[in-house]
Amino acid sequence: MLPRLRMGLALVLGGLLVACAPRLTDNMNVPDVQAGLPTLPADRLRVLVMGDQGTGTDVQWRVAAAMREVCAREGCDLGVGLGDNFYPSGPKDASSPLFRERFADVYGPLGVPFLMVPGNHDESWLVGGDGADARGAEVQVAYSRLNAQWVMPGRSYRALVGALAEFFAVDTAPLAAYLPGLRPADRPGGAWPLSGRGSRARCGAAGRAGGWCWGITRCSVTGNTGMPVSTTTCR
Amino acid sequence: MRDLYGAACGVADVILSGHVHALEVFAPQPGCAGMWTAVSGAAGEVGDGPVGVRPAAFAAYGQPGFLRLEITPDALTVWAYTVAEDGVVTAREAARLRRG
Helix, strand or coil: CCCHHHHHHHHHHHHHHHHHHCCCCCCCCCCEEEEECCCCCCCCCCEEEECCCCCCCHHHHHHHHHHHHHHHCCCCCEEECCCCCCCCCCCCCCCCCHHHHHHHHHHHCCCCCCCCCCCCCCCCCCCCCCCCCCHHHHHHHHCCCCCCCEHHHHEEEEECCCEEEEEEEECCHHCCCCCCCHHHHCCCHHHHHHHCCCCCCCCHHHHHCCCCCEECCCCCCCCCCHHHCCCCCCC | HHHHHHHHHCCEEEECCCCEEEEEECCCCCEEEEEEEEEEEECCCCCCCCCCCCCCEEEECCCCCEEEEEECEEEEEEEEECCCCCCEEEEEEEEEEEEE
């Protein structure tokens, strides 16, 4: 009952706060950020793909142990983290011990870089998972400058692996938010989502060379559970 | 999100996403021929079963796990790994795509 009450109050408060803020739809310049990666195999690339991992629970540690087992047997060169890197809410500072507890200690032994995107829990404002504060993404971008294993040079970026593969990563957490964004620019219909419509969904060199092009996003429009089927939480 | 998917259609071979606490791999949908979708959102949290009936190339619900890709110039293979409570790992080939 208490969590429901708290969520209800947060929704009301969030609605009041954002109702008073100006709508901002001016165009936002989205820089073409290229991630720097160490030299990776260009003939056979093996990639771990995980999401919603940052709970700190036995489940996270058990899956991480399974990853180590599989990578020791089959090999892994690169990782992808699809958001909700922290529960219930993301760190507010790049020096937070959460980065060590939920990422470096858990996945450091794998020894591969991870292409990361933030999730709605990482961008929490009033309630864990509300996705309303995109400053959480900026904290994770700042952490990428402290730990080379955490690759997130911007809220959107591209990463090239020779002519074999190219990944474009986009912070779509604001589209999975339960509350309107704290900053008008991050709201659906705001400058961040609008400016990224086409400009961020692209592969360059790999596409031209016939390589594989991969999109890395928080949420999907294809699925069999309530969230991606519904457009209320993934607009 | 549909705007981004529209932009990615014809560009991306595969879209990777989380948010759903399950493992799912879908062949291209009618709205976008050629673009696969792979969902991996069960590396720390496990969700309930499916509520939809969209045919999936692979799906695992109610079990933690992750995906692993093997990418070569000519083919890509998506492997799905589920992890039991005792730590036993089960690997299954979820999809195999070939160029041309």
